[in-house]
Amino acid sequence: MSKQVAILAVNPVNGSGLFQYLETFFEKNISYRVFAVSDSTTIKTNSGIILQTEDVIANLKGHCDRFDALVFSCGDAIPVFQHNADKPYNTDLLNVIREFAAHKKMLIGHCAASLIFEMAGVTDGKKLAVHPLAKPAILKGIATDETSTIDGNFFTASCEHTLPFLLPKVVEALQ
Numbered sequence: 001m002s003k004q005v006a007i008l009a010v011n012p013v014n015g016s017g018l019f020q021y022l023e024t025f026f027e028k029n030i031s032y033r034v035f036a037v038s039d040s041t042t043i044k045t046n047s048g049i050i051l052q053t054e055d056v057i058a059n060l061k062g063h064c065d066r067f068d069a070l071v072f073s074c075g076d077a078i079p080v081f082q083h084n085a086d087k088p089y090n091t092d093l094l095n096v097i098r099e100f101a102a103h104k105k106m107l108i109g110h111c112a113a114s115l116i117f118e119m120a121g122v123t124d125g126k127k128l129a130v131h132p133l134a135k136p137a138i139l140k141g142i143a144t145d146e147t148s149t150i151d152g153n154f155f156t157a158s159c160e161h162t163l164p165f166l167l168p169k170v171v172e173a174l175q
Helices: 015-027 077-084 088-102 113-119 160-174
Strands: 004-010 031-037 042-044 050-052 069-073 106-110 127-129 142-144 148-151 154-157
Touching: 004 015, 004 088, 015 031, 015 069, 015 160, 031 088, 069 088, 069 113, 069 160, 088 106, 088 113, 106 113, 106 160, 113 127, 113 154, 127 148, 127 154, 148 160, 154 160
Parallel strands: 004 031, 004 069, 069 106, 106 154, 127 142
Antiparallel strands: 042 050, 148 154
8 A cells, every 4th residue: 555645835835845755756656645834725935936735734633544654845934933823724733743743653854844843842852854043943852963864753854955865765664
């Protein structure tokens, strides 16, 4: 049976990172579904390209049993989160991450994904690759200077430019 991946795309999303996940999963026949961390399925990339996702994060709550992994595709995640922390979709984001972590699903991400995982409270003692600017904010996980890191069910890359080091390991774990 094919593994299923839930991909979370913030608004705006880093198109380079998102498209690397989508292309890799498509080419390797790994099923995925893209959920907007938004109240709408229409989001944009950092460069303004309009994208249509399959669903919104609110509809992922309570359904981690349908998926083997969760990808957090970064963008302007932290500044946007900071200005919208009280929005239901950001509450849903943290709850979905907690749900997937509690069920020991793969948690995959790049750039500030480790920081979002940290904010969700699921990184205790885990080695994490993280964007250098976010490194000081990792308090319960262990922020590394590595381009990519795997620690248990956590698969992280420091930025979209280091995803090519991580993605083959993600594919191997999902196949």
